Amino acid sequence: MTVIKVGTRNSKLAQTQTKQVLDQIQQFHPEITFELVPYTTKGDRLSHVSLQEIGGKGVFVKEIERALLDKEIDLAIHSLKDMPALLVEGCQIGAIPKREDARDCLIFHQKGMTLERLPKGACVGTSSLRRKVQLLKLRPDLEIRDLRGNIDTRVQKVLDGEYDAIVLAMAGLSRIGWLEDEALPIEVLDVSDCLPAISQGALAIECRQGDMNVLHLLKEVHDKETADEVTLEREVLALMQAxxxxxxxxxxxxxxxGYQLDAMLATADGTCVYARVSGEKTQNLASQVVEQLEKQGAFGIR
Incomplete structure (x- = not known):
């Protein structure tokens, strides 16, 4: 029996979503045995520090990619939004399973609360600049405070009253089972109010470049529509070198x-600038949306 070693972050969410994907693969390849190899990444070790201070994208995947290249593991499963636009040399994304709900949501301390009903000056927890600027566009009176830690820790903090509300991704809550708790006070944020992070809700199965044995195992769980959509989003990331x-x-x-592509980037003063393009094919849509953002004075482009 073939044993495939699978790298994953040593967190409940990472291991849960990894097992969910491996279960899908095993339906097509029952002859394969998967062995999980957990890693505590830099992003996990420094969970009390802002991601902006410790290197941004890549801090959750670099150690796992090194293990992949060193052949300690055969494949790795990541949240695609944690991966830089350019992969480390020698690695490739072998498959992208069907995407979960891409939206963000608010979880409240008080039942029956909504974003609109939050009292003036309410404390909302998020360490995401993207979420912060879009929330303040809707409610400039809110106090936004940093929030790090795993999903269970974050949810417990708001339930304990450390925050009036926190912002999390629907996908993570779904995968880890929190959405099954009907008592959890949640408001889903429409994408017109809070556009999600690039590739949010999607997973990536990473392997060594050209590893045909592993690539053969992954083809049944690859979802072309999801892959086309997130590839387009990641083109925006690459063009902005963000x-x-x-x-x-x-x-x-x-x-x-065809395809519709929406994007948001804040100006230097924190104003949200939005752009939308559409076309029958994905070609050139990313460059068109970046050009529109640039014309409106969005921050950080070239």
Whole structure:
């Protein structure tokens, strides 16, 4: 029996979503045995420090990619939004499974609360610049405070009253089972109010470049529509040479006539600038949306 070693972050969410993907693969390849190899990444070790201070995108994947290149593991499963636009040399994304809900949501301390009903000056927890600027666009009176830690820790902090509300991704809550708790006070944020992070809700299965044995195992779980959408979003990331220090968002969606790409980047004073483009094919849509943002004075482009 073939044993495949799988790298994953040593967190409940990472291991849960990794096992969910491996279960899908095993439906097609019951002859394969998967062995999880957990890693505590720099981003996990420094969970009390802002991501902007410790290197931005890549801090959750670098150690795992090194293990992949050193052949300690055969593949790795990541949240795609944690991955830089340019992968380390020698690695490739072998498959992208079907995307979960890409939206953000608010979780409240008080039941029955909404973003609109939050009292003036309410404390909202998020360490994401993207979320911060979009929330302040809607409610400039809010106090935004940093929030790090795993999902369970963050949810417990708001339930304990350390924050009036926190912002989390729907995908993570779904995968870890929090959405099954009907008593959890949640408000889903429409993408017109809070455009999600690039690739939010999508996972990436990473392997060594050209490893045909592993690539063969992954083809059944690859979702072409998701891959087309997130590839387009990641083109925006690459064109902007951006990382998590940028208040950047993008969402590509397949439509009946082609593709729609929405993007947001804040100006130097924190104003949210939005752009939307569409076309029958994905080609040139990313460069068009970046050009629109640049014309409106968005921060950090070239």
């Amino acid at each position: 990382d998590c220090t940028f208040p950047l968002a993008a969402l590509a969606q397949k439509t009946s006539s």
